[in-house]
Amino acid sequence: MNKNRLKQILQTGNTMLQYLFLSYREKFVQNIKKAVTDYDKMVPDILNKGRKEMYWVLMKCCFRQQIQYKWNLLFQMIGDWLGIYIKICIWQAILNAGGIKNINFEMMVSYSVIAAMVNGLLYSRIAEELADRFRTGMIAIDFIRPISLKWYYFFGQLGENLYHVLFEGFFIAAVSFLLWKLSVPGPETVLIFLISLCFGIIILFSIQYAIGLLVFWMKDGTYTRMIADALFLLFSGIDIPLWFYPDWLKSFCDFLPFSYVAYKPIAIWLGMMEAKQWQKILLIQLFWVLVLFIVERLIWKRIQSSIEIQGG
Amino acid sequence: MSYITVDHVTREFKSFKRPKGLKNALTTLLKRNYEVKKAVDDLSFTVDKGELVGYIGPNGAGKSTTIKMLTGIITPTCGTIKTGGIIPWENRKENARHIGVVFGQRSQLNWDLPMEDTFELYRRMYRTEEIKFRKNTEMFTELLEMQPFLNKPVRQLSLGQKMRAELAIALLHDPEILYLDEPTIGLDVVVKDKIRKFVRELNREKKTTVILTTHDMADIEEICDRIIMIDHGTLMLDQSVALFKSQGADQYYAEVSFRYCKEPLFLDGVELIKELPFCHTYRINHRLVSVNVLLSRISELFEVTDITIKKPEIDEIVRKIYTSQPGETSGQLLYTK
Amino acid sequence: MFGLYGAFAKVVFLTQLEYRGQYIMRMIAKILGWSSGFILLVILLKKVGPVAGWGLYEILLLYTFDVLSYSIAGTFFMGGFGKLPRLIRSGELDGILTKPVNPLIYLICTKVSAGYTSNYVMAGVIMGISLHKLGVSLSFYQVIWLILDIAGASLIQAAGFMVTTVPAFWFMKSDGLYRLFYKNLTCFLQYPLTIYHGGIRFLLTFILPYAFINFYPVQLFINKQEVMLSPLFLFLTPFVGAFVFFIAYRFWQKGLDAYQSTGS
Numbered sequence: 072m073n074k075n076r077l078k079q080i081l082q083t084g085n086t087m088l089q090y091l092f093l094s095y096r097e098k099f100v101q102n103i104k105k106a107v108t109d110y111d112k113m114v115p116d117i118l119n120k121g122r123k124e125m126y127w128v129l130m131k132c133c134f135r136q137q138i139q140y141k142w143n144l145l146f147q148m149i150g151d152w153l154g155i156y157i158k159i160c161i162w163q164a165i166l167n168a169g170g171i172k173n174i175n176f177e178m179m180v181s182y183s184v185i186a187a188m189v190n191g192l193l194y195s196r197i198a199e200e201l202a203d204r205f206r207t208g209m210i211a212i213d214f215i216r217p218i219s220l221k222w223y224y225f226f227g228q229l230g231e232n233l234y235h236v237l238f239e240g241f242f243i244a245a246v247s248f249l250l251w252k253l254s255v256p257g258p259e260t261v262l263i264f265l266i267s268l269c270f271g272i273i274i275l276f277s278i279q280y281a282i283g284l285l286v287f288w289m290k291d292g293t294y295t296r297m298i299a300d301a302l303f304l305l306f307s308g309i310d311i312p313l314w315f316y317p318d319w320l321k322s323f324c325d326f327l328p329f330s331y332v333a334y335k336p337i338a339i340w341l342g343m344m345e346a347k348q349w350q351k352i353l354l355i356q357l358f359w360v361l362v363l364f365i366v367e368r369l370i371w372k373r374i375q376s377s378i379e380i381q382g383g
Numbered sequence: 384m385s386y387i388t389v390d391h392v393t394r395e396f397k398s399f400k401r402p403k404g405l406k407n408a409l410t411t412l413l414k415r416n417y418e419v420k421k422a423v424d425d426l427s428f429t430v431d432k433g434e435l436v437g438y439i440g441p442n443g444a445g446k447s448t449t450i451k452m453l454t455g456i457i458t459p460t461c462g463t464i465k466t467g468g469i470i471p472w473e474n475r476k477e478n479a480r481h482i483g484v485v486f487g488q489r490s491q492l493n494w495d496l497p498m499e500d501t502f503e504l505y506r507r508m509y510r511t512e513e514i515k516f517r518k519n520t521e522m523f524t525e526l527l528e529m530q531p532f533l534n535k536p537v538r539q540l541s542l543g544q545k546m547r548a549e550l551a552i553a554l555l556h557d558p559e560i561l562y563l564d565e566p567t568i569g570l571d572v573v574v575k576d577k578i579r580k581f582v583r584e585l586n587r588e589k590k591t592t593v594i595l596t597t598h599d600m601a602d603i604e605e606i607c608d609r610i611i612m613i614d615h616g617t618l619m620l621d622q623s624v625a626l627f628k629s630q631g632a633d634q635y636y637a638e639v640s641f642r643y644c645k646e647p648l649f650l651d652g653v654e655l656i657k658e659l660p661f662c663h664t665y666r667i668n669h670r671l672v673s674v675n676v677l678l679s680r681i682s683e684l685f686e687v688t689d690i691t692i693k694k695p696e697i698d699e700i701v702r703k704i705y706t707s708q709p710g711e712t713s714g715q716l717l718y719t720k
Numbered sequence: 721m722f723g724l725y726g727a728f729a730k731v732v733f734l735t736q737l738e739y740r741g742q743y744i745m746r747m748i749a750k751i752l753g754w755s756s757g758f759i760l761l762v763i764l765l766k767k768v769g770p771v772a773g774w775g776l777y778e779i780l781l782l783y784t785f786d787v788l789s790y791s792i793a794g795t796f797f798m799g800g801f802g803k804l805p806r807l808i809r810s811g812e813l814d815g816i817l818t819k820p821v822n823p824l825i826y827l828i829c830t831k832v833s834a835g836y837t838s839n840y841v842m843a844g845v846i847m848g849i850s851l852h853k854l855g856v857s858l859s860f861y862q863v864i865w866l867i868l869d870i871a872g873a874s875l876i877q878a879a880g881f882m883v884t885t886v887p888a889f890w891f892m893k894s895d896g897l898y899r900l901f902y903k904n905l906t907c908f909l910q911y912p913l914t915i916y917h918g919g920i921r922f923l924l925t926f927i928l929p930y931a932f933i934n935f936y937p938v939q940l941f942i943n944k945q946e947v948m949l950s951p952l953f954l955f956l957t958p959f960v961g962a963f964v965f966f967i968a969y970r971f972w973q974k975g976l977d978a979y980q981s982t983g984s
Contacts, residue, residue, distance in 0.1 A: 143896030150896075150904035157907055157916075161771070164915040170769040297749035301756040311760055315767045456817040458981045472980060479820040491815040508821055 201283030277363035308334030385429035392462030437607035483553035487565035509556035543574035785934035789873035799831025872961030879968035889975035
């Protein structure tokens with residue numbers, strides 16, 4: 072071999088092939104790795120722990136995240152107070168006008184306070200998050216994760232909501248119960264209230280989740296959610312107690328799941344006449360949980376099969 | 384006369400320290416700890432008109448911060464910058480008229496509009512003259528081969544098409560300086576190549592000064608004449624690409640494939656770094672071993688089937704400099720195939 | 721210069737109309753979302769009668785002023801300011817700052833939203849019905865004044881958006897501020913301010929003048945003069961609007977300066 076040949080060999084070190092097989096592939100692999108580690112960061116510790124512990128850890132993480140924002144906590148607290156104050160002023164003005172019988176001020180205040188608390192537990196961003204995951208394609212990773220996406224969101228959100236209710240909700244409740252000398256029902260009623268509240272949370276969450284899944288066929292998730300929110304506002308009694316509704320509308324509400332999320336549990340707490348048959352309420356709630364579970368499974372199946380058809 | 388002057392520039396950032404653990408998190412409800420970090424620390428350099436500068440450094444070295452200061456997005460904590468006689472953050476709009484910026488990782492295009500409309504909007508925004516505008520659109524459409532997708536909405540374009548479009552709109556108003564922040568990230572080889580050629584061509588035609596940040600050293604090799612490297616916000620190195628590359632020239636690699644071997648090659652300045660059956664890879668120090676000696680030794684010891692000799696690439700030199708920062712321990716050149 | 725921004729706004733507006741399916745979906749969602757507020761009001765007031773001397777249509781009129789001005793402000797400001805933290809984090813704002821344009825106007829024009837059109841229609845119709853039911857017939861000058869009032873109210877709402885979202889330049893997460901000082905406080909506007917404590921009225925008149933969005937201007941048209949320091953309050957809305965918007969604009973500039981010089 073002579074020097075020219077050597078020179079040639081030296082120059083061929085910089086070939087396109089090298090870019091193709093080395094740097095390009097390397098970059099590509101790096102990108103994928105990055106996507107996966109980013110995802111893992113969002114689910115810290117979870118994969119190392121047992122399945123049962125997993126959801127608990129998840130709740131703790133979301134809880135902890137929230138504490139970072141002290142000003143938000145303060146503002147939210149004041150905001151929630153204002154909300155209750157506005158409601159109470161309205162009820163005061165209405166009762167002063169004297170058009171309403173058989174409902175007293177204390178009941179109205181209790182209703183407003185409990186409704187605010189329930190509302191705090193119901194907050195959910197699941198529809199948007201699902202929409203985001205579909206849009207970015209991250210949903211593909213969810214398919215291969217060893218956790219259920221549904222419960223992952225559920226417990227994450229619950230952790231966040233519990234934080235709000237524990238830190239501000241109970242404080243607000245305690246103060247308003249002392250301030251307006253509201254009565255607390257017996258432990259039995261409280262227990263039934265809590266059970267029916269849990270059902271209610273699961274019902275609303277399932278609705279949100281099912282709606283979130285619809286994003287698979289739609290471009291944008293926010294609008295389906297807006298519709299669901301509007302229906303909830305109208306038919307759940309979270310804003311105005313259903314006893315102010317005309318009778319026909321109130322019976323219509325009984326056929327929808329929404330009133331079983333807010334109005335019925337609060338009615339149990341208040342010991343209303345219609346809530347004396349609490350067994351019936353719990354049964355209907357259970358019925359809705361099952362119906363929504365089946366609906367959500369069906370949608371999920373459709374998505375899975377259409378993903379398989381499209382090949383991702 | 385230098386066109387861009389960066390003179391003893393420092394930029395600090397305040398960041399909130401995240402505590403660990405629930406208890407500590409609770410204490411931050413009462414008190415927050417801030418940390419002052421210097422993203423850029425007493426940095427100075429100058430760039431002449433028409434230069435093609437590669438601005439590199441490891442992640443978090445302060446590259447983007449410098450670009451943001453040069454483009455007038457943020458102001459430095461102290462020090463001065465002049466680009467074409469203008470202090471960018473004081474005359475932001477005036478400065479913006481003379482620069483073109485492409486951020487590889489974020490799009491500036493309107494998602495719903497076809498390119499043509501975006502061109503028109505940019506013409507109005509920069510008040511580009513009709514003739515110049517027409518000439519530039521034609522030229523860029525041709526050079527970047529954009530004709531097939533000019534009237535498709537941006538959301539339907541591929542990443543490579545989008546990046547070419549970004550480049551084109553950043554240049555419609557004939558900026559004197561072009562800032563490219565990781566322009567080839569995530570692109571395939573063909574598009575990368577197209578973009579590199581385009582930037583060089585542009586520089587030749589219009590004498591545009593180009594400042595390019597990237598992690599892909601092939602970008603530097605093919606576009607730039609000069610390299611500026613920073614780390615921890617301070618200047619590490621500022622030299623021509625040719626000089627930079629010659630740094631690694633005292634070593635090269637020889638990969639010897641053979642049918643039979645008497646014994647492994649053993650010489651001063653030669654080191655066996657990879658041993659496979661019927662294939663050895665050696666690192667050779669250029670100063671200690673002449674090529675003649677090397678080749679004759681090899682032919683004595685081996686029955687050679689093939690021999691490949693490879694110089695370290697710019698990538699490796701950079702990797703060596705990056706990794707040898709803390710303690711000079713990991714400054715080993717890695718030979719990868 | 722105006723031609724440029726006009727061209728911007730038109731194109732953005734038209735492209736939103738392009739996705740027709742989504743647009744209809746959004747229309748339904750928005751109509752339902754906003755009308756649920758109206759419906760609840762009607763349900764309640766039908767049942768309980770007037771609140772503090774304000775009848776159903778008077779309160780609906782209050783509500784339409786609020787919704788209409790919110791929608792106008794939202795059309796131009798929600799897109800940019802509602803997502804300001806995200807714009808900062810994603811670096812989109814950096815992109816804007818490398819252009820030779822006024823960042824605020826650029827933001828408004830490129831983020832104009834077509835999604836509020838249904839609100840205009842709905843609020844307009846309900847306003848017409850309410851005025852008709854109340855037996856109010858507007859003279860030519862009153863119509864002009866009504867438009868000026870709505871414009872002023874929109875400016876107040878826009879200023880509210882801006883002042884509560886611009887702190888994102890200093891704090892990472894500032895949506896609590898927006899919720900409290902904008903969302904929660906404007907909730908007071910659904911009902912006549914007479915039902916609240918005097919302190920609230922003071923706050924909403926002199927500190928955060930949201931009361932000028934509907935409570936004071938509406939009274940001119942229905943011949944009321946409740947709880948105002950001077951009858952002049954009936955006519956102040958356009959001026960208050962211009963004034964607070966100017967302040968909000970200065971605040972935005974301050975925020976932008978801070979972003980450029982201290983950053984995060």
